[in-house]
Amino acid sequence: MEWRCEWCEKPHExxxxxxxxxxxxxxxxxxxxxxxxxxxGGTVWICQDCGRSHQRNSPPCKxxxxxxxxxxxxxxxxxxxxxxxxxWLDVLEPKYVAGYAVVALLLGVLLLSVAGLIxxxxxxxxxxxxxxxxxxxxxxxxxxxxxxxxEDAYVAELNERRQAEGAGVLDxxxxxxxxxAYYNKATVAAVAGEGExxxxxxxxxxALPCDRPTLVSYRVAPERTGQPVSEFQNETALATTxxxxxxxxxxxxxxxxxxxxxxxxxxxxxIFVTYVVC
Numbered sequence: 284m285e286w287r288c289e290w291c292e293k294p295h296e297x298x299x300x301x302x303x304x305x306x307x308x309x310x311x312x313x314x315x316x317x318x319x320x321x322x323x324g325g326t327v328w329i330c331q332d333c334g335r336s337h338q339r340n341s342p343p344c345k346x347x348x349x350x351x352x353x354x355x356x357x358x359x360x361x362x363x364x365x366x367x368x369x370x371w372l373d374v375l376e377p378k379y380v381a382g383y384a385v386v387a388l389l390l391g392v393l394l395l396s397v398a399g400l401i402x403x404x405x406x407x408x409x410x411x412x413x414x415x416x417x418x419x420x421x422x423x424x425x426x427x428x429x430x431x432x433x434e435d436a437y438v439a440e441l442n443e444r445r446q447a448e449g450a451g452v453l454d455x456x457x458x459x460x461x462x463x464a465y466y467n468k469a470t471v472a473a474v475a476g477e478g479e480x481x482x483x484x485x486x487x488x489x490a491l492p493c494d495r496p497t498l499v500s501y502r503v504a505p506e507r508t509g510q511p512v513s514e515f516q517n518e519t520a521l522a523t524t525x526x527x528x529x530x531x532x533x534x535x536x537x538x539x540x541x542x543x544x545x546x547x548x549x550x551x552x553x554i555f556v557t558y559v560v561c
């Protein structure tokens with residue numbers, strides 16, 4: 284029969300104190316196997332002062348310092364879900380099954396999007412044209428001239444020059460106007476240090492009548508026109524000067540059927556022009 288320490292209950296082969304675990308000088312004969320771990324259905328030592336469980340009879344109590352520990356049977360084996368009031372069968376209820384199905388569907392859609400098999404509005408790039416930014420200066424009128432009328436006169440003058448060179452006449456297109464306005468005003472803002480430069484590829488996000496538009500963007504300083512905007516006689520005179528400035532630089536006319544144009548006057552009277560041909 285085994286011997287065990289009267290203080291810490293460590294088993295020993297012989298009655299040969301002191302205990303090599305706690306140093307106690309007295310052993311007793313073991314009447315049953317000593318349990319050193321708290322396992323379901325095993326034994327524990329309970330503090331009689333505060334009720335704390337201990338793995339072995341090793342006072343004082345770790346909670347209250349009490350010296351009176353009593354040997355008792357350990358807690359029975361229990362289902363971990365008993366403490367939260369949920370049974371294993373509860374996970375099979377319709378509300379849980381529906382939740383799992385939704386999560387699986389979202390994960391499937393996400394994986395297909397990453398693989399490039401489908402496209403999501405918030406993934407894989409923007410889903411529409413960029414907004415036309417604010418730009419310093421004037422987008423409506425300058426020097427008593429309507430810039431909308433300058434744009435109309437610009438298209439008319441551009442078509443006359445194109446016909447003279449044997450190119451086709453361009454029809455005004457509203458979507459192309461919007462694309463030109465985005466690029467032109469973003470350029471003005473960037474030059475003034477109030478925004479980022481326009482993204483040339485963003486032009487293709489507009490619903491243009493062609494897949495590969497031609498974009499022309501340039502600026503005309505007062506030194507080139509020889510006079511400020513306010514001294515031009517009318518909108519046609521200013522538009523003619525702007526087309527002259529483009530042609531004088533040796534630029535060719537692009538092939539196409541439609542055009543959109545934007546004219547913007549910066550605070551220093553520099554005129555920014557952008558047109559998109561499809």
